[in-house]
Amino acid sequence: MADELKKSKNNKDQSTVADSPIADLFQDRHPSDSERRWAEKALAPSLEKAPEKPIGSASGVNLDEHGNARFTTISGMPIRRLYTQADLPEDWNNDQYLNYPGQPPYPRGIHASGYRGRLWTMRQFSGFASPEETNERYKYLLAHGGGGLSVAFDLPTLMGYDSDHAASEGEVGKCGVAIDSLEDMEILFSGIDLEKTTVSMTINSPASVLWAMYLVVAEKQGADWKKISGTIQNDILKEYIAQKEYIYPPAPSMRLVIDTFEFGSKFTPKFNTISISGYHIREAGSTALQELAFTIYDGVEYVEWARRRGLDVDEFGPRLSFFFNSHNDFFEEIAKFRASRKIWYRLMKDRFGARQQRTWLMRFHTQTAGVSLTAQQPMNNIARVAVQALAAVLGGTQSLHTDSYDEALALPTQEAARIALRTQQIIAY
Numbered sequence: 001m002a003d004e005l006k007k008s009k010n011n012k013d014q015s016t017v018a019d020s021p022i023a024d025l026f027q028d029r030h031p032s033d034s035e036r037r038w039a040e041k042a043l044a045p046s047l048e049k050a051p052e053k054p055i056g057s058a059s060g061v062n063l064d065e066h067g068n069a070r071f072t073t074i075s076g077m078p079i080r081r082l083y084t085q086a087d088l089p090e091d092w093n094n095d096q097y098l099n100y101p102g103q104p105p106y107p108r109g110i111h112a113s114g115y116r117g118r119l120w121t122m123r124q125f126s127g128f129a130s131p132e133e134t135n136e137r138y139k140y141l142l143a144h145g146g147g148g149l150s151v152a153f154d155l156p157t158l159m160g161y162d163s164d165h166a167a168s169e170g171e172v173g174k175c176g177v178a179i180d181s182l183e184d185m186e187i188l189f190s191g192i193d194l195e196k197t198t199v200s201m202t203i204n205s206p207a208s209v210l211w212a213m214y215l216v217v218a219e220k221q222g223a224d225w226k227k228i229s230g231t232i233q234n235d236i237l238k239e240y241i242a243q244k245e246y247i248y249p250p251a252p253s254m255r256l257v258i259d260t261f262e263f264g265s266k267f268t269p270k271f272n273t274i275s276i277s278g279y280h281i282r283e284a285g286s287t288a289l290q291e292l293a294f295t296i297y298d299g300v301e302y303v304e305w306a307r308r309r310g311l312d313v314d315e316f317g318p319r320l321s322f323f324f325n326s327h328n329d330f331f332e333e334i335a336k337f338r339a340s341r342k343i344w345y346r347l348m349k350d351r352f353g354a355r356q357q358r359t360w361l362m363r364f365h366t367q368t369a370g371v372s373l374t375a376q377q378p379m380n381n382i383a384r385v386a387v388q389a390l391a392a393v394l395g396g397t398q399s400l401h402t403d404s405y406d407e408a409l410a411l412p413t414q415e416a417a418r419i420a421l422r423t424q425q426i427i428a429y
Contacts, residue, residue: 020044021044021047021048021051021052021068022039022040022043022044022047024080025039029086029087030086031084031086032084032085032086035082035084035086043081051068051069052068052069052071053069054069054070055069055071061076073288073329073331073332074287074288074327074328074329074332075287075288075289075290075329075332076287077289077332100112101113101114104345104349104360105341105342105345105346106341106342106345106360106361106362107338107339107341107342108338108396109341109396110341110361110362110363110396110398114396115393115428119147119428120393120397120398120399120400120428121147121148121198121398121399121400122145122146122147122148122399122400122421122424122425122428123146123147123148123149123150123198123200123365123399123400123401124141124146124149124150124401124402124417124420124421125150125152125202125367125401126138126141126149126150126151126152126412126417127151127152127153127154127176127177128152128173128174128175128176128177128411129173129177129178130173130177130178131177131178131179131184131185131187131188132187133177134151134177134188135187135188135189135190135191135192137414137417138188138189138192139191139192140414140417141417141421142192142197144418144421145421145425146421147198147399148197148198148199148200148230148399149192149197149198149199149200150199150200150201150202150401151176151177151188151199151200151201151202151203152175152176152177152202153176153177153178153179153201153202153203153210154171154172154173154174154175154176154177154178155168155171155174155175155176155245156168156171156172156178157176157177157178157179157180157203157206157210158176158203158204158205158206158245159205159206159245159247160205160206160209160247162180163178163180164180175411176202179210179213182213182216182217185210185213185214185216185217186217186220189214189217189221193221193223194214194217194218194221194223194228195218195221195222195223195224195227195228198229198230198231199214199230199231200230200231200232200233200275200365200399201214201230201231201232201233202233203232203233203234204233204234204235204236204239204243204245204246205236205239205245205246205247205248205253206247207232207233207234207256207257207260208234208256208259208260210232211232211234211260215228215268225267225268226267226268226269226270227270228268228270228271229270229271230271230272231271231272231274231275231321231365232260232271232272232273232274232275233274233275233277233323234257234260234273234274234275235257235274235275235276235277235298235323236250236253236254236256236257237250237254237298237301237302238276238277238278238280238281238294238295238298241280241281241284241294241298242280242281242283242284242286243280243284254302254305257274257302257305258302258305258306258309258311260273260274261273261274261302261306261309261311261316261319262306262309262311262316264316264319265311265315265316265319269319271319272319272320272321272363273316273319273320274302274319274320274321275321275322275323275365276295276298276299276302276320276321276322276323277295277322277323278291278292278294278295278322278323278324278325279323279324279325279367281294281295282324282325282327282369282371283325283369283370283371288327288329288332288333288336289336291324291325291336292336292339292340292343295322295324295340296340296343296344296347299320299322299344299347300347300351302320303317303320303348303352307352313348313352313353313354313359314354314355314356314359317348317352317354317356317358317359318356318358318359318361321363321364321365321398322340322344322362322363322364322365323364323365323366323367324336324337324340324364324365324366324367324392324397325366325367325368325369326366326367326368326369326388326389326391326392326395326397327369327372327388328369328372328384328387328388330387330390330391331391333388333391333392333395334391334394334395336395337364337366337391337392337395337396337397338395338396340362340364341361341362341396344360344361344362345360345361345362348360363398364397364398365397365398365399365400365401366392366395366397366399366400366401367400367401367402367403368384368385368388368389368392368401368402368403369384369388369403370403370407372384372388373385373403373405373407373408374408375408375409378405378406378408378409379405380405381403381405381406381407381408382405382419382423385402385403385405385420385423386423386426386427388402389402389423389424389427390427393427393428400424402420402421402423402424403420404416404417404419404420405419405420
């Protein structure tokens with residue numbers, strides 16, 4: 001009888017612990033004595049008096065099986081009430097897991113002085129209608145403090161069609177600028193010094209053709225190819241995954257990408273020959289973790305193809321760049337950016353045997369989440385963009401585009417574009 005009573009008491013105690021609102025503090029972690037006392041003396045009474053409430057309408061996402069509030073990131077990752085040393089790995093070592101800014105594995109950023117020595121590039125994505133109109137917008141952005149340019153091409157250009165092709169009807173200049181010829185490219189950058197202005201071009205399947213036009217325009221301006229800097233997106237793998245703007249089958253497409261790696265490493269050493277992009281994958285509905293996983297493995301695949309071509313990873317590797325989305329979940333996004341640098345460092349150093357530090361570095365551009373913008377009450381998008389932009393900056397981005405508040409309605413007005421740029425400047429200064 002005594003044994004049965006003791007067993008019953010133990011079961012009751014275990015049930016009480018399991019049902020306790022502070023039970024999660026003891027699951028897979030070993031809190032300190034002070035944390036235990038806080039949980040028992042302060043947290044438990046507080047929860048009894050004012051139980052936690054789910055955010056938004058009650059559902060299976062924000063309520064657990066016992067009806068208690070459940071808190072997760074946008075991507076569904078559980079969030080604890082409090083994080084302490086009990087949540088660190090048992091073999092925690094500062095140099096191994098964190099280290100100082102500018103030191104491997106780079107979670108704190110790739111520069112030892114952060115942004116004090118050099119700010120991120122404020123690079124607003126823009127392009128619409130004709131080359132003449134887009135050129136005016138570029139000059140406006142640069143005059144108001146923009147640090148670089150980012151070219152948005154229209155759908156026919158992205159798909160390799162001229163504006164007068166039957167398939168282009170209704171799409172010319174609609175969501176970007178129409179570029180059909182070298183003359184168009186010259187007009188697009190008329191009056192803009194390409195040796196002093198960094199330019200990013202969001203172009204993929206016909207990237208090598210548009211890049212060739214750009215280089216000719218720079219050459220005609222008298223620019224030295226070895227001094228010009230910028231980026232071509234040139235990421236065909238994410239087209240098959242998310243954006244779907246591919247022209248050729250995978251193998252020939254990959255050959256074109258590696259051709260640009262080889263050419264760039266010889267003739268344009270400061271120009272990024274690819275921007276390996278998670279942005280479109282996130283916009284298509286992925287979680288933060290899926291965005292990171294697909295993007296980094298796309299990067300691995302590009303390196304593998306380049307090595308099979310016979311290219312040296314320390315020759316083309318420093319010019320690999322990345323492009324990420326910054327969504328609404330502030331801390332999750334910061335953590336994603338920090339984790340991405342650690343993972344890329346380990347891959348480049350351990351898997352591919354890179355010897356140069358510049359090859360180890362993940363450098364990335366960030367754009368705030370277009371999919372999060374609403375057509376209803378569009379002015380609220382200014383606050384959304386500000387939070388997302390701050391997450392990108394605290395995550396250590398090298399360049400940033402902030403969406404305009406009216407993008408869910410139409411191409412950005414001049415006022416909306418100015419507010420988007422001012423948002424970055426407020427964060428910076």
